[in-house]
Amino acid sequence: MASDPSRRRSTGFVPVLLLVVLFLAAVTVYAVSVLREPEDKRPEPAACTATADGTAYHLTPARTSTAALISGISVRRGMPARAASIAVATAIQESGLRNLDYGDDAGPDSRGLFQQRPSQGWGSEEQVMQPVYAANAFYDALEKVPNYADLPLTVAAQTVQRSAFPDAYADHEAEAKAFASALTGHSPAALTCTLAPPSSSGSPEAVLAAMTTVYGPVEATVEGDRITVAGSGTYGWSLAQWAVANAEALSLDSVAFDELRWTRATGSWDPAPAPDNAVVLTVHRAAEQS
Template sequence: MQLLQQHETRSFRVLVLLLVLCVAAFAALFAVSALSGKKQTPVITERCVAVVGGAEYWLTLEQAANASIISGVAVARGLPPRAVSIALATALQESGLRNVNYGDDAGPDSRGLFQQRPSQGWGSEEQVMDPAYAATAFYNGLEQVPGYLELPITEAAQAVQRSAFPDAYAKHEGPARAFASALTGQTPTALSCTLRAPVESADPAVSAAAVEEIYGPLNGSVLGPLYLADVEGAYGWSVAQWFVANAKTLGIESVAYDGRTWHRGTAVWTESDAVPGQVAVTAFSLPAE
């Protein structure tokens, strides 16, 4: 019995000693860091934020880019923002707004943003994996729903998707409405993205081709590092915020429209001399060596 007590005492002392050493090591590291006077470079979390009506929601860059395609397709065909809210809530539930190339047990051949099934007539697998095609197919179905603009999001989405969990769409209504309002241009400067610096120069002609693939011809022109798109009103804000949502992949440095400019460095919209009726997109360029 005495030997057991002595063993337990030694074990306890060893445990206490190890704890003291850990605390001392942590304190030493903290002291060295403080004395060095060096600040750690903060990690920039890349994301896009929509602020509408005092509420703030965020998406990853991948999600925001997909949301901009879903919205841009609707704007190009003249659909109201409510249609975009329904579509975004649906895609958030079905795929997390990611263009996934797999389905689940309920729909093993489901694919894409809306988990559309080729076996159910939505198109080929290649087609439903194209975000613009998938959004167009969804809107085609939505427009067949009588009075869909007056229906709750859950009912409108379910009428198109016929999901096994129809009530699940409701939990995405907040972010869906906020990003729809921003990306359709109903709320100017509502969308902003925080990005790291790009690693290579960008071509403004690539931006021109990308936006016109979604919106169609915008009477745009490329002038040096600038792409200028002739658009007005809410349509112009839709295009401007589309560029912000895609600034990472397109290598965009700034977007200016109607007295406001978003800049990659500040990640916010600020007052500027940007003219109405024209979205000005500046491509990122590395300084000359």
């Protein structure tokens, strides 16, 4: 007797369906086990937080490092914290605090943190792709805006940028102000970062090179994995919170200033002895392999 073709097809379908059911069941069990894991045992994603007026704003460590560069350059230039707020808000809107090597709505040749256009006189493509150059170019233009510190942020930013979306900068004002205020030193201990353990050793020389690129020459001493940088007041807090913002990239374990210390282990500023008028950085040293 001839066999029924439909019955032959169905015998292969049942095992496949069973495998799908078992796979979904396994995924469900795994998801439930993760959700039931105590929160204090779950790994936290790396993130940096700036707090202002009781509100916390979050950025990735890489984007916080960029905000720290922009803010630190304003400190070096002796500009008010408002300038850093305007610049950080602009960079958030234009590039998401990323050094983009392509253009968007600003124009086909726009590049970098501020999407500056070489065709509009901002410099060469190579120059605007250098974050320090780009930030200084933005501040050069901002300083030419009369009473920029007293203008609404979006007006000051738009006067510099001449964007097709002039009102968009205002969307980032609160976030930019929180990060800029901390990173210029006007809001002490307002910036923290939650980071995983370092994957490699840091270098005091690399830390000081990065710091001087932003702030210019600093007075510093190095003893082993400890760097002591002269600084007080808002300038000291700018240096300290710049270091926290760059702790991921530079493999820093701790930053101490003004009787407070941020540590990678806690991710917070806690009371701790610290030298007067100095920022103390501890560079991570990986255990030597025997």
